[in-house]
Amino acid sequence: MFNYKRLDDIFNYIRNNEFTTASKLSLLLKVSERTIRTDINNLNDNLIGASIKLKRRSGYYVEIHDLDAYNKFIASFKESSSKDKELDSSQDRVKYILSILLYSHDYISIDDLADSVFVAKNTLSNYIKTIKKILPVYNLEYIVKPGIGIKIIGNESNKRECIINEIYSQDHLSMTLFSTSEKTFFNDIDLHNIGLIIINIFNKYKIETDDLKLNNLSLHFALMISRILNDDYISLTNSVEIPEEIYTITSEICQSIEEYFGITITNGEKNYIALRVLANIKYQDQSINNAKIKSLVQDIVETIYSNYRFDLRNDSVLKNDLFNHLKTSMSMMELNIENRNPLLNTIKTNYPLPFEIAKTVFKQIDTLEFTDDELGYIALHIGASIERCFSGSLKKKYVYLVCGSGQATTRMLEARLNNVFGDKIFIVSRLSYHEFITLKNEDFNGIDFVISTIPLESAYSPAITVDFSLPQNDIETVSHFIASINQGKSKKIQKFFSPSLFIHESTSISKNKLLEKMNNMLIQEGIVDENFLTSVYEREDLSNTNMNEVFALPHPLDVIALKTKVAVAILDEPIVWNKDATIKIIFLLAIKKGDTTDMEHLYDLFIEVVNNPKLQQGIIHSLTYNQFIETLDEYIN
Incomplete structure (x- = not known):
């Protein structure tokens, strides 16, 4: 309703309370009392039928001059309190309380903190426990002054690191826009304009970055601005020697920001932000050896x-x-x-x-x-x-389409093939006969077969001849050929599995006990020796091998198996694979060094198990080895 969101919040708070002090508003909105007074002047310039007055020793209140005009104004006013919308989880409330404490120069009473997030004191105490665990990570200290309140102390750079990581940390694959919470927190700071300033200067100096890093850098600039407005400055002498060209670019961005936001950026702040610029661009030291x-x-x-x-x-x-x-x-x-x-x-x-x-x-x-x-x-x-190079090759076959009767018939045949076999083939390229005969061996890497309206003989790939209208008998020919390829791949995959390397566990079992059991099966079959399990544990210590919430792919750190096989365990009771995940499908992978035959098909299967929930459920419900193989065969075909 007003020019920026903080004015909405101030007006909402004052009109819903008998009196509101500037210090209270300063605490809630994380700005100085001077900024609050300026904001109230702006509100009075825009209010209709009323104005905000100050009563000494009580606070601000709304004085109505024209009730009808004021009521119409209120009717058109859409409340946009950020707390009502955003503090709907304990995590949101913890972040909000943490931000209040990190921006406050004074002790804050427990009552005021509880009021700020609309919770009881006993609920607030649980939030404080969470905050106490966070602070030591950033060398920040939680201080209690009995009868007065609490505050956080520590150096400014650590506070900023805590704010970025704990309050505004993002984990999205697409971050071309700022989140609602970021816009809300920096409601008095024009994030979009910061981004434009950075882009314009980067373009001037031909500096490359990406959307994610640009967004991250804009947030660091916004944080710097918000801390300066809160009278919190950083005093930083870099242990890192900033390249001269980066410092020049940073200084130019800072100059534009000083002019736009009416602030002064100190040399300490410039050193601080120059490091963030350097970390968020594609900077390459030309002295590094390319070879x-x-x-x-x-x-x-x-x-x-x-x-x-x-x-x-x-x-x-x-x-x-x-x-x-x-x-x-x-x-x-x-x-x-x-x-x-x-x-x-x-x-x-x-x-x-x-x-x-x-x-x-x-x-x-x-x-x-x-x-x-x-x-x-x-x-x-x-x-x-x-x-x-590999994804989806179990399901779709890669083909060349050769048609010697012109573009129109080629398009017609392509449309018919996609209509009938769209889920089974992918047409890599449409070729004329003359184009096809010029292809070399390497051009057929990844190509499963060729569909042609002309009889072809190729030493590089099998070919099927069809009519451009693709009648029913040709559809059956293509279907049978795809099935034969799938059956071939199915057999190639099945050779990695064995009934003697399959177990279905109906009772609970620990991770180590299960790995020992599977290792013993491999030893009995002469596939691995006594060093195998030790190497598997070394790999587990390096990082967890659970591929998702149901599937784990443990394997040794080194390629040391005597034969290439996969031991399979399917569990009725989920097993704790690490502190964050439980799983029900385990493939213990044993690879013989230098054994390359058909391995790409096996890894295709692993990718599909990771990404295909239907296949996962089919495997989980396989009680016997035959059912397991039937599940794989059904999926492949």
């Missing part, structure tokens, strides 16, 4: 192939993306700057296999130590490559 990074990238893809049989070695997109990311990461390491990944939990939850691959591969490569935040970003690059 070293290229060698590291090659080691990564070779190790992925050696361990997991995902052949990503010819994916130029992956190699280029890894090169650029690693160069930026190593530039940050040289400057001792941590690259926090706000998407880390989302990546671990939704892309567990790529994260598992990144974690294991970097542990095995004798190189720099990468944090989980960095590995999360690297996992996304690996996951994207797997999607490009």
Whole structure:
């Protein structure tokens, strides 16, 4: 209703109370009393039929001059109290209380805190317990003054880190817009304009970033502004030497922000924000050895192939993306700057296999130590490559379509094929006969077969001849051919499993007992030796191997099996795999070094188990080995 949301909140609070002090409003809205007085002047410029007055020693109140005009104004006024909408969970209330304490210079009474979130004192005490656990992480201290209240003390940089991480931490895959809570918290700060200022100056200096990092950087600038407006300044002498060009860019952004918001940004603040600029752009130190990074990238893809049989070695997109990311990461390491990944939990939850691959591969490569935040970003690059090269190959067959009678008939046949086999094939390319005969062997990588209106002979891929109208007999021919491919893949996958390596547990069992049981089955079949389980535990210590909430894929840290097989356990009672997850499907993976045959089909299956809830349920309800194989066969076909 008013120019910005804080005015709505002030007006709502004053009109719903007999008297309201400036100190009370300052506490609730985390701004200075001077700002409150300025806001009330703005309110009086816009109110109709009433004005806000101050009664000495009591506070502000609404004085009505024209009741009809005031009632009409109120009728058109849509209440937008942020607390009513946003403090609907204990987590929201904890964040709100924490923000009040971090912005207050004085002790705050328990009564005032309870009132601010509309809860009783005993409920508030539970929230305070949560806050007390958070503060030591940031070297902040909780102080109690009996009969007066509580406050948080600590240095300003630690307070800001706590605010960003605990109050405004985000974990979304798409962060091109600011969240409602961010807009509400910074309701007197134009986040959009901060973003525009940064973009314009970045464009001027040809600085690259992405939406996520731009959003993160804008929030850091907004936080800096809000702390300055609250008379909280940072005194920071960087241990990191900021590159001159970055400091120049930061100074120019700060100058524009000073002019727009009417504030003064100190040198300490500039040093503080320059580090955030550096951490949120694609900065690459040109002194870093490119050959070293290229060698590291090659080691990564070779190790992925050696361990997991995902052949990503010819994916130029992956190699280029890894090169650029690693160069930026190593530039940050040289400057001792941590690259926090706000998407880390989302990546671990939704892309567990790529994260598992990144974690294991970097542990095995004798190189720099990468944090989980960095590995999360690297996992996304690996996951994207797997999607490009492998995803969905169990379900859809990749085909070339060859038609020698023109564009119109090609389009007609393509439409018919997609209509009938849309869930079974993916047409990679439409080709003329002359284009087809110029293809080389490498052009058929990933191609399952060719559909053609012309009889073809190809040494590289099987071909089916059909009429462009795709009559019923041709539909049956294509169907039978797809089924034969699926049956072939099904047999290739089934060879990794065995009745003697399958168990269904109807009673509860611990994780270690289960792994020991499965390991003993592998030993009895001559698939692994006595060192296998130790290596499995070493891998579990490195990070958890649960792929999602039902499926775990434990395996040794090293490729040490004597044969390649998978031991399977299906549980009636969920097993605690780690402190955060329970699972019911366990595939204990044993891989013989150098065994590459048909491994891509096995990993296709793992990807599908991770991503397909229907397949997961089918496996969970398989009480016998035959039922398990029938479930896999039914899904593949």
